[in-house]
Amino acid sequence: xxxxxxxxxxxxxxxxxxxxxxxxxxxxxxxxxxxxxxxxxxxxxxxxxxxxxxxxxxxxxxxxxxxxxxxxxxxxxxxxxxxxxxxxxxxxxxxxxxxxxxxxxxxxxxxxxxxxxxxxxxxxxxxxxxxxxxxxxxxxxxxxxxxxxxxxxxxxxxxxxxxxxxxxxxxxxxxxxxxxxxxxxxxxxxxxxxxxxxxxxxxxxxxxxxxxxxxxxxxxxxxxxxxxxxxxxxxxxxxxxxx
Numbered sequence: 001x002x003x004x005x006x007x008x009x010x011x012x013x014x015x016x017x018x019x020x021x022x023x024x025x026x027x028x029x030x031x032x033x034x035x036x037x038x039x040x041x042x043x044x045x046x047x048x049x050x051x052x053x054x055x056x057x058x059x060x061x062x063x064x065x066x067x068x069x070x071x072x073x074x075x076x077x078x079x080x081x082x083x084x085x086x087x088x089x090x091x092x093x094x095x096x097x098x099x100x101x102x103x104x105x106x107x108x109x110x111x112x113x114x115x116x117x118x119x120x121x122x123x124x125x126x127x128x129x130x131x132x133x134x135x136x137x138x139x140x141x142x143x144x145x146x147x148x149x150x151x152x153x154x155x156x157x158x159x160x161x162x163x164x165x166x167x168x169x170x171x172x173x174x175x176x177x178x179x180x181x182x183x184x185x186x187x188x189x190x191x192x193x194x195x196x197x198x199x200x201x202x203x204x205x206x207x208x209x210x211x212x213x214x215x216x217x218x219x220x221x222x223x224x225x226x227x228x229x230x231x232x233x234x235x236x237x238x239x240x241x242x243x
Contacts, residue, residue: 006072006117006121007071007072007073007078007080007113007114007115007117007118008069008070008071008072008117008118008121008122009070009072010067010068010069010070010121010125011057011058011061011062011067011068011070012061012062012065012066012067012068013067014067014125014128014129014131015065015067015129016128016129016130017130017131017132018065018066018129018131018132019066019131019132019133019134019135019233019234019237020066020067020068020069020125020126020129020131020133020134020135021057021060021061021066021067021068021069021134021135021136021137022068022069022070022122022134022135022136022137022194022198023050023053023054023056023057023068023069023070023071023136023137023138024050024071024075024080024081024136024138024194025049025050025053025071025075025079025080025081025138025139026049026050026053026054026057026070026071026072026137027049027054027070027071027072027073027074028043028044028048028049028074029072029073029074029077030043030073030074030076030077031073031077034077034101035101036076036077036099036100036101036102037098037099037100037101037102038076038097038098038099038100038101042097043074043076045141046095046139046140046141046213047076047094047095047097048074048075048076049074049075050075050137050138050139050140050213051139051141051213051216051217052139052211052213052215052216052217052221052222052225053137053138053139053211053216054070055216055219055222055226056137056211056216056222056225056226056229057070057137058070059222059223059226060135060137060226060229060230063223063226063227064226064227064230066135066230066233067129069121069122069125071118073114075091076091076094076099076102077090077110077114078090078110078111078113078114078115079091080114080115080118080119080194081138081191081193081194082193083193083197084111084115084116086193089107089110089111089115090102090105090107090110095144095145095146096145096146097145119194119197119198122194122198123198126198126202126204131204132205132237132240132241133165133204133205133206133207133233133236133237133240134195134198134199134204134205134206134207135206135207135209135229135233136194136195136199136206136207136208136209137209137211137229138158138208138209138210138211139210139211139212139213139216140156140185140210140211140212140213141212141213142212142213142214151184151185151212152179153179153180153181153184153185153210153212154178154179154180154211154212154215155173155178155179155180155181155209155210155211155212156180156181156182156183156184156185156209156210157169157170157173157180157181157182157183157207157208157209157210158183158186158187158188158191158192158208158210159183159188159189159192159195159206159208160188160189160192160195160196160200161189161200162199162200162205162206164205164240165205165206165207165236165240166182166207166208168235168236168239168240169207169209169232169233169236170182172232172235172236173228173232176228181210184210185210188208192208195208205237205240207232207233207236209229211225
């Protein structure tokens with residue numbers, strides 16, 4: 001749920017010059033005053049949030065010294081990983097499902113209550129942290145309801161213009177024996193709003209890590225992935241320094 005009316009929570013204290021984590025789609029919470037007009041069961045699927053990312057972000061912060069800025073509202077209420085002028089910032093459909101309650105709803109009110117506070121707080125947090133690397137954490141469904149195509153990647157790295165960190169991580173995840181996607185199952189050149197704004201625009205290195213959701217549904221798997229991501233993020237940060 002949303003704590004203290006903030007559409008985000010922050011776990012751990014950043015150490016200036018170290019690694020931090022951002023999880024835009026970590027929550028499926030819908031405030032009581034918003035009626036989406038959907039079967040509530042859909043909130044437990046990839047439509048409502050990025051399954052597993054909240055648990056991994058918490059674990060990164062509490063066990064691996066990688067503090068996290070974590071969303072506390074469903075992407076169906078306000079998609080924090082979209083630009084304000086993107087129609088999908090308050091989606092009216094998702095993977096073939098109509099989000100009827102969002103049709104004609106007040107977009108400006110959602111932006112003012114959720115999107116802007118989230119990103120203003122993130123901007124301030126990152127300015128103070130001056131991170132050497134940002135881990136932007138997401139997950140993807142093994143297959144869409146609107147497609148028969150299976151997604152074979154176990155993990156993927158997304159990027160727009162700056163792939164300097166991503167290329168290191170692609171290699172390192174591959175060395176773990178994983179099937180690694182390069183700008184899959186969609187391209188960061190088309191969908192990279194948060195890192196475009198808070199990383200590339202400021203010359204900050206980042207890893208947008210996408211994990212297949214069936215691999216991170218329980219706490220044990222989330223703990224395993226958190227440890228692997230922490231290790232690879234630290235090794236990537238060292239590589240970027242030329243160490």
